[in-house]
Amino acid sequence: xxxxxxxxxxxxxxxxxxxFNRLVGKKISIMEDTPGITRDRIYGNVEYGDYRFHLVDTxxxxxxxxxxxxxxxxxxxxxxxxxxxxxxxxxxxEGLTANDFAVRDMLLKSQKKVIxxxxxxxxxxxxxxxxxxxxxxxxxxxxxxxxxxxxxxxxLEEIVREFDPIVEEYKDMIKFSIIxxxxxxxxxxxxxxxxxxxxxxxxxxxxxxDAIDTVFTYHGEEYVVIDTAGMRKKGRVYEKIEKYSxxxxxxxxxxxxxxxxxxxxxxxxxxxxxxxxGYAIEAGKAVVLVVNKWDTVANKDTEIKKWKxxxxxxxxxxxxxxxxxxxxxxxxxIHTLMPEVLRAYESSTKQIKTSLLNSVLTDAYSLxxxxxxxxxxxxxxxxxxxxxxxxxxxxxxxxKGLIHFSYERYLENKIRESFDFTGTPIVLQFxxxxxx
Numbered sequence: 001x002x003x004x005x006x007x008x009x010x011x012x013x014x015x016x017x018x019x020f021n022r023l024v025g026k027k028i029s030i031m032e033d034t035p036g037i038t039r040d041r042i043y044g045n046v047e048y049g050d051y052r053f054h055l056v057d058t059x060x061x062x063x064x065x066x067x068x069x070x071x072x073x074x075x076x077x078x079x080x081x082x083x084x085x086x087x088x089x090x091x092x093x094e095g096l097t098a099n100d101f102a103v104r105d106m107l108l109k110s111q112k113k114v115i116x117x118x119x120x121x122x123x124x125x126x127x128x129x130x131x132x133x134x135x136x137x138x139x140x141x142x143x144x145x146x147x148x149x150x151x152x153x154x155x156l157e158e159i160v161r162e163f164d165p166i167v168e169e170y171k172d173m174i175k176f177s178i179i180x181x182x183x184x185x186x187x188x189x190x191x192x193x194x195x196x197x198x199x200x201x202x203x204x205x206x207x208x209x210d211a212i213d214t215v216f217t218y219h220g221e222e223y224v225v226i227d228t229a230g231m232r233k234k235g236r237v238y239e240k241i242e243k244y245s246x247x248x249x250x251x252x253x254x255x256x257x258x259x260x261x262x263x264x265x266x267x268x269x270x271x272x273x274x275x276x277x278g279y280a281i282e283a284g285k286a287v288v289l290v291v292n293k294w295d296t297v298a299n300k301d302t303e304i305k306k307w308k309x310x311x312x313x314x315x316x317x318x319x320x321x322x323x324x325x326x327x328x329x330x331x332x333x334i335h336t337l338m339p340e341v342l343r344a345y346e347s348s349t350k351q352i353k354t355s356l357l358n359s360v361l362t363d364a365y366s367l368x369x370x371x372x373x374x375x376x377x378x379x380x381x382x383x384x385x386x387x388x389x390x391x392x393x394x395x396x397x398x399x400k401g402l403i404h405f406s407y408e409r410y411l412e413n414k415i416r417e418s419f420d421f422t423g424t425p426i427v428l429q430f431x432x433x434x435x436x
Contacts, residue, residue: 003251004053004163006046007079009107010089011099012060015119018146019089020044020057023156043250043279048156050165054251056083061103080110085159088114088136092121092143095132104136115140115158122148169255170224173215174345177226177252179280180262181272185292188328189262190214190227193337218338228252249276257389258286258344258423260337265293265307265325269314277315284390286344286424287321290337295327320416322423344423350391352419354384357393364414370407378402381433392427400430 008016024044042057056079080086088107090100107114118133121143133141140158144151178186194216214225228249253259259280263273280287289311297303304325311323322340326333361383370378379398386394393415397403408428415426 003045003166003254004084005056005082005251006053006085006087006159007056007058007083008087008089009058009076009079009103010060011091011097011103012062014060014089014091015146016057016060016089017042019087019117019119019144019152020055022146022149022152023055045254046156048160051160051163052166053084053160053163054254060099061106062099076106080106080112083110083112084163086110086112086114087117087155087159088138089117089119090133090136092118092130096135100136104138108137113162114138115142115155117151117155118143119146121145122150169213170215173222173224174257174342175224175226175255176258176260176341176345177228177249177256178260178262179228179249179252179276180264181270181276184262184264185328186262187227189260189290189292190225192328192331192334193225226252226256250279253280253283253285256285257348258288258341260288260290260341261321262290262292265291265303266296269310274314277318281318281425284425284427286348286390287318288337288340288344288423289315289321289323291323291325292328294325295330295332318425320422320424340423347421348390348424349388350419350421351388352385352391352393356418357383357385357415360414360418361395361411364411368410370402370404373402376402378407386429390425390427391421392429394429394431396431396433398433400432403430 008020010016020042023046044055044057046053046055058076058079061073061076086107088103090096116133116136116138118130118141122145130141130143142151142155142158144155146152178189180186194214214227215222216225217223228251261273261277261280263269277287277289291307294300307325308323312319315321322344324333324337324340326337328334361380365380376399380395381398382396384394386392395411408430412426412428415421
């Protein structure tokens with residue numbers, strides 16, 4: 001069952017990012033008083049009881065010809081198209097403006113379910129002015145304060161009212177997604193794995209409209225491959241298709257055990273490739289980098305060295321990711337892919353004995369003592385693994401404030417040297433002694 005999508009829309013500075021952070025439970029969106037600060041759509045996952053949904057934050061829509069407005073309107077239109085429910089955020093203190101009506105007109109055309117969230121309602125005086133917003137012409141209105149956590153439960157109840165509780169699909173199967181920007185050969189790669197043309201393949205970027213789940217058998221075991229999509233809508237909004245294909249990738253990433261990040265050997269690495277990979281890492285997913293269309297490369301021995309160097313430079317945030325060079329079209333080297341997928345999955349689900357972990361970290365600490373800060377030095381007392389996917393290690397210390405990112409990286413490297421975590425991020429959680 002695919003997660004519904006909820007989009008937050010509104011003019012600048014009505015508090016969309018504050019509501020987003022409140023619902024997601026993390027400070028992901030940038031909150032500043034500068035109009036247009038949230039230019040990119042920001043994605044998060046919300047859990048509420050038995051319900052799960054993707055939440056999308058968008059930049060503020062301004063009818064004036066300000067910087068980034070064309071880009072922000074494009075993002076907003078894409079978010080509207082993807083959304084099952086739209087939360088239209090307005091400012092309870094300032095009241096309605098021409099920009100609010102401009103957003104209203106966009107939303108009425110969408111024919112989607114729209115909930116109006118009257119934000120910044122933290123005083124009785126403001127609550128008395130709710131009737132002003134009825135002029136927008138929608139059915140559902142909720143007075144909320146993202147900053148003070150007022151009305152959030154009621155808003156959530158309305159958001160999920162028509163959603164179905166999430167039921168995990170393919171519970172006992174390993175699921176991996178094929179993600180990447182349009183026209184890198186994702187659908188061709190699925191066909192090569194399945195050895196049949198089950199997924200439509202076209203030279204036109206964005207032929208695949210939605211994620212497609214396919215069950216297949218490899219060495220007697222069943223797996224689920226999730227093919228993701230680019231954009232395939234008509235009109236000016238969808239011209240810059242590569243930049244705005246993240247949401248479908250995000251939806252597939254969330255449901256995956258392993259993410260195959262597909263790169264195009266013909267075109268090289270572009271910034272959008274790194275954005276997509278970054279979302280997989282932030283989600284804690286195991287990854288494999290797949291350089292597709294390798295049949296188009298002439299001098300393969302020279303190019304493979306160049307590609308490895310380029311990947312090292314561009315994907316320095318995931319040095320543990322295995323790299324596979326193949327051609328989905330000719331099926332050359334396709335046999336090298338599944339072993340790396342399984343290896344990455346095994347790494348992400350690996351559990352390390354507490355005694356072994358403590359031995360490794362004790363030795364690492366003795367070999368390289370952390371520097372002192374204001375006469376104090378970090379001490380490590382005890383370590384244990386607390387979860388998998390990704391492997392997460394809790395380390396008890398004397399003071400979390402003494403941890404420097406370089407020493408944290410050193411400890412992670414020592415863990416990786418001792419245990420094979422190829423293909424998966426690992427998380428170190430530091431906890432003060434006696435802290436619950």
